[in-house]
Amino acid sequence: MNLRDHGYAALLGDGADRSLVHAIIREPDIGPRLQRIINDRTEPWQERFLASEILFRFVELQLHRQSDPASLDEAYFEALRNNYTGNGADWGFTKDPNDPGPLARMVLDWNHDGGAFVRGLDDQRVVTTDFRWGEPPYEALPYRVKDFAALIVSRARGIDLDLSGTPGDRDRAIAGLRATVSR
Secondary structure, three states: OOHHHOHHHHHHOOOOOHHHHHHHHOOOOHHHHHHHHHHOOOOOHHHHHHHHHHHHHHHOHHHHHHOOHHHHHHHHHHHHHOOOOOOHHHOEOOOOOOOEOHHHHHHHHHOOOOHHHHHHHHOOOEOOOOOOOOOOOOOOOOOEHHHHHHHHHHHHOOOOOOOOOOHHHHHHHHHHHHHHHHO
16 A cells, blocks of 8 residues: 555545545555554655544544654654645644644644654745635735644643734744743
């Protein structure tokens, strides 16, 4: 099974091929097979990320508690850093400027401190964000890797952080978070 051949859009995106997903989840012993991919840090991060999302969304959500959190953390951070889903709204800022999206909530469910996402607090790369329902009143483009990473790290560590406002406003908030995390 090579999930990367299909990619995020075909397996999990808005226009996902549901018949493909159903064929995958009907394969024999799919849960343990996906779990092995997740836990094998020699597998590419894309494969681990896709295996994780299929396992947790369609097969068995609770198995993430038995998965290697460092492998998950790395795979999800790389997915954010490389804008693998093609839409930052998958990570956050959908309901309000401090709201984690479904992928961020997944990370927060298994991760206790933000782990790999701390590395993203300085990452200026822009993450394409499409608010499919229209531009929210708080939208302040561009959203960068560091904005989503800060959302995840602050939530994981229980630190109040206001990520509303312009990129400059968010930069000041993120600088404070970075100083707090560095202590």
